[in-house]
Amino acid sequence: MADRLKAILLREAKELKTLLSEAVQSGTYLYPFQGILYFLxxxxxxxxxxxxxxxxxxxxxxxxxxxFFFTYLPQVALLAFTSGPLAPFSxxxxxxSESSTIxxxxxxxxxxxxxLTDVFDGTLLARGDTALVSAGRQLKSGSGYLDPIGRLGGLVRRPLGGLSVTGLVRSLVYLPLNMVPVVGTVMYVLAQGKRVGPAAHERYFQLKGWDGRKREAWVGLHRSAYTSFGAAAFVLEMIPVASLAFSYTNTVGAALWASNLEKAVAQGRSSGETKKTG
Structure with a gap:
């Protein structure tokens, strides 16, 4: 039994190391920070x-x-068994983490x-992705609507529903990972990154008109990139009070990523057409 448990832990650690390495190499963890600068x-x-x-x-x-009022002392007592003198800080x-999730x-x-849908669409408009946004909402024209938010009209495709109760429960279930110093916290952040990353592009998938199967296939091919983005975004939104502002800047970062994806596709098509005509 002990050997089996050891093998499972080693496998999980290996998978975690691989995922972390691929996530860092993807560079998408930078988009939440780019979102801050772009928003400002x-x-x-x-x-x-x-x-x-x-x-x-x-x-x-x-x-x-x-x-803090109702659960701080009980959680310190519980964490004393795993974190020792670091229990108050843990x-x-x-x-x-709990307050951020809730x-x-x-x-x-x-x-x-x-x-948040307005911010996502407005960022795409500011980046020149008018055709993509027009697939999901009406756009106003005229000199009175020069700013991207002012140009946003009625929604053609309404934003998807809010976070599910299942997602909330799953997030809370992962919280005990923080009882394991360092490694547990890293595993927790990556686990949340797997959830937060794809959710940040739900509006993008909606504007693209993708069904559930196509979304899952796309996310599966870019799992590390979405985990990288989601982990960075989640850490920012863990900061109390400021988490609200980071919800918006993370949305801007997700829109910047989506805009770059669209430009990469357009460049690929242009390159392909050039080769054909040549």
Whole structure:
């Protein structure tokens, strides 16, 4: 039994090492940080965030304060068996993860769905991907609608539903991984990255008109890239209070990635046509 358990752990560690290496090599972990810079330098993208700032901050503070008040000491006592003297700090990280997960679920389900869709579509418009956005919503024209958010009209394809209860439960189930110092935290972040990464491109897949089978095939071929993006985005959204702003900047980063994918496809087609005519 011990040998079997050891073999399982070694296999998991090997798979984790491979996934981590491929994720780093993909470079997509940089997009959430590029999203921060792009968001800060494109003021029209701020309006959806500002409209949801007060209610979402209030929700985040309420969830975080409630968890610290009711669960901090019990979790310190529990973590004392695995983390020893680091238990108070491990409990803080664990509660921040819990509050981030719950706040993200509640805010994206109740408050932010349409707002984040506007930011994603607006970023694509700012990058010149008008044809892609027009597949999912009406666009306004005229001199009065020069900024990308102002150009957004009614939705033709509505954003997908909020996060599922199953996804929330699965996220909370992964939290005990944080009880294992360093390695457990890395495994937890990567596990969340696998979930967050593909979800960040749900709007992109919707605009492309892809069905579930095509989405799964695409994500399967680019699993490491999505895990890399998702892990970086998740770590940013773990930061209390600021997690709201990072939800928007991560959305911008996802849109920048989608825009680059579209440009790569267009360049590939152009190159292919050039070869044929040549």
């Amino acid at each position: 330098t494109h003021r029209p993208l701020w309006s959806p965030l500002l409209s949801q700032l007060l209610p979402t901050l209030s929700l985040s503070l309420a969830v975080t304060a409630t968890l 409990a803080i990280l664990l509660i921040l 706040t993200t679920y509640l805010s994206r389900t109740l408050l932010l769905r349409d707002s």
